[in-house]
Amino acid sequence: MDKGDIPENANEHCPGPQSETAGKSDSCAGCPNQQACATAPKGPDPDLVAIAERMSTVKHKILVLSGKGGVGKSTFSAQLSFALAAMDHNVGLMDIDICGPSIPKMLGLEGQEIHQSNLGWSPVYVQDNLGVMSIGFMLPNTDDAVIWRGPRKNSLIKQFLTDVYWGEVDYLVVDAPPGTSDEHISIVQYLLATGIDGAIIVTTPQEVSLIDVRKEVSFCKKVGVPVLGVVENMSGLSQPLMDFKFMKLAETGSSIDVTQDLISCIRANAPELLNVVACSEVFDSSGGGAERMCREMGVPFLGKIPLDPQLCKAAEQGKSCFEDNRCFVSAPALKSIIQKVVASTTMMIE
DSSP, X not given: OOGGGSOTTSOTTOOOTTSTTTTTSGGGTTOTTHHHHXXXXXXXXXXXXXXXXXXXXEEEEEEEEOSSTTSXXXXXXXXXXXXXXXXXXXXXXXXXXXXXXXXXXXXXXXXOOOEEETTXXXXXXXXXXXXXXXXXXXXXXXXXXXXXXXXXXXXXXXXHHHHBOOOSEEEEEEEOOSSSSHHHHHHHHHHGGGOOOXXXXXXXXXXXXXXXXHHHHHHHHXXXXXXXXXXEOSOSEEEEGGGSOOEEEOTTXXXXXXXXXHHHHHHHHOGGGGGOEEEEOOSOOTTOHHHHHHHHHTOOEEEEOOBOHHHHHHHHHTOOTTSSSTTTTTHHHHHHHHHHHHHHHHHHHO
């Protein structure tokens, strides 16, 4: 096997991740990749032909990744899918976060079920040109925990690719869990031969997140997945001044709500401030944030999305943030980023 396939942090006598003894030989003991190698599919997979046939009707495949959990990756995946569908593209959204499937909630599809047809599993549709597939549709109770080891996760991801009939799709967005584990290795191995346009990596500005996101960028480079760009999410809290609640702290530690008093004062003395948007840094970005990381690692920086409570509400309600003007703080930033993504994938075809 090509030595280049061996991870840089592997043990000295690594047999290679595609070897039948990967993760099982004595030389694998103590290797950080041992479990992933032991559970990942090995050798030529006969189902790759079936996957290639299913994916032949899909023009673009985009992975949405993040090395860190809680950075808003699924929110971005959902809004990216809403936006692409609003551009009259046929869109599929595949949720491979097996243990934490939040996509059904964010697309307003809770309680829906997968249906079988003579062509295979049918995605659950938000609208005619936006279909979704998630393990969340298969759980009898949304509170049920999915306690699966790698092989079973890999099997379901493969089933999503072989058994789901997406039809003619312009964009298939794959929402992955955080990290670089079984799900990531599997989706890349299954889709790489069919052509992956690339990955969008989501992070927050602080170094605690960027430490793990750098690993995600390295993962993409090692497995041959182009990085379409990095998105810095929750890049400062931004919301209209009048949407804030103002509290006065007492010496006892309790607080008194003075919101109405302050708003009345502004209306009377400085009405021009009523339409001001207030901004505050929530996460420390003094290290340069995602933009600096992108320069250092040689990958595109797609832009920043502010932490917008209205965007959070849209995700909770399973709605597009582009439907009305409520997300006027975050929607323009999202739109700019999505336009860059569409432009880059269009250039790949040309």
